[in-house]
Amino acid sequence: MRKLAAGNWKMNGTRASLSEVEAINAALDDTDPAVVICPPASLLIPAYDIGGKIGIGAQDCHMASSGAHTGDISASQIADTGATYVIVGHSERRTDHGETNDMIKAKAQAAHEAGLMAIICIGETLTEREAGETLAVLGKQMSGSVPDGATSQNTVIAYEPVWAIGTGLVPTLDQIDEAHRFMRAELLATLDEDAQHISLLYGGSVKGSNADDIFSVPDVDGALVGGASLSAHDFVPIIKALSRA
Numbered sequence: 001m002r003k004l005a006a007g008n009w010k011m012n013g014t015r016a017s018l019s020e021v022e023a024i025n026a027a028l029d030d031t032d033p034a035v036v037i038c039p040p041a042s043l044l045i046p047a048y049d050i051g052g053k054i055g056i057g058a059q060d061c062h063m064a065s066s067g068a069h070t071g072d073i074s075a076s077q078i079a080d081t082g083a084t085y086v087i088v089g090h091s092e093r094r095t096d097h098g099e100t101n102d103m104i105k106a107k108a109q110a111a112h113e114a115g116l117m118a119i120i121c122i123g124e125t126l127t128e129r130e131a132g133e134t135l136a137v138l139g140k141q142m143s144g145s146v147p148d149g150a151t152s153q154n155t156v157i158a159y160e161p162v163w164a165i166g167t168g169l170v171p172t173l174d175q176i177d178e179a180h181r182f183m184r185a186e187l188l189a190t191l192d193e194d195a196q197h198i199s200l201l202y203g204g205s206v207k208g209s210n211a212d213d214i215f216s217v218p219d220v221d222g223a224l225v226g227g228a229s230l231s232a233h234d235f236v237p238i239i240k241a242l243s244r245a
């Protein structure tokens with residue numbers, strides 16, 4: 001599995017923040033895993049221009065390739081910036097914009113058609129976890145939002161418990177292990193044997209202080225990081241922990 005540390009800047013950052021991209025790039029060496037930063041759309045081009053070894057990704061794409069969709073950005077437009085990744089189905093998009101599994105699958109397909117790596121996010125709410133529905137929810141999100149054409153060359157899946165995003169709460173290692181084993185088994189049951197090579201990221205309050213533990217879980221191939229990806233000071237220790245794993 002390809003190890004990947006991906007940063008989701010959400011609606012944070014202006015051109016002044018590009019110095020953090022430069023500092024993260026400067027800290028990378030040949031032993032480090034793949035690193036991707038997903039800045040807001042306004043920074044895709046300048047981040048790509050100075051990104052060096054860092055891959056650049058967008059945080060969402062439209063499912064159509066062009067047309068009358070004010071405020072949206074298509075996968076091919078993202079690819080045109082030099083970016084090579086796009087996050088789809090983040091829980092904040094599912095909640096704030098009512099995105100459904102069907103929409104997310106169509107967005108992932110659009111990403112694939114544009115030659116982008118889709119980072120497809122799934123994860124349960126606290127209510128669902130407390131009701132014992134976590135694996136059922138993950139199964140439904142996977143079958144609903146991962147397209148048939150998903151391979152290790154075009155897809156990464158991020159397990160992000162909604163209750164762990166931006167809260168400082170982190171599942172136990174056993175809970176992460178259970179979710180990631182389940183996701184791997186689902187991929188193997190529904191896709192061909194290449195599915196075993198699809199990278200599975202954990203996301204939700206990852207920090208330098210908990211990264212070593214999280215990366216010790218067998219089917220965790222990396223992390224999708226929100227708040228701690230905004231600065232080199234916080235993100236580089238996570239990248240280095242993934243190098244050690």
Ligand code: PEP
Pocket residue numbers: 008160164165166167168203204205206224225226227228
């Ligand atoms: C995220 O938004 O994808 C995320 C994981 O955020 P945080 O690391 O801040 O919890």
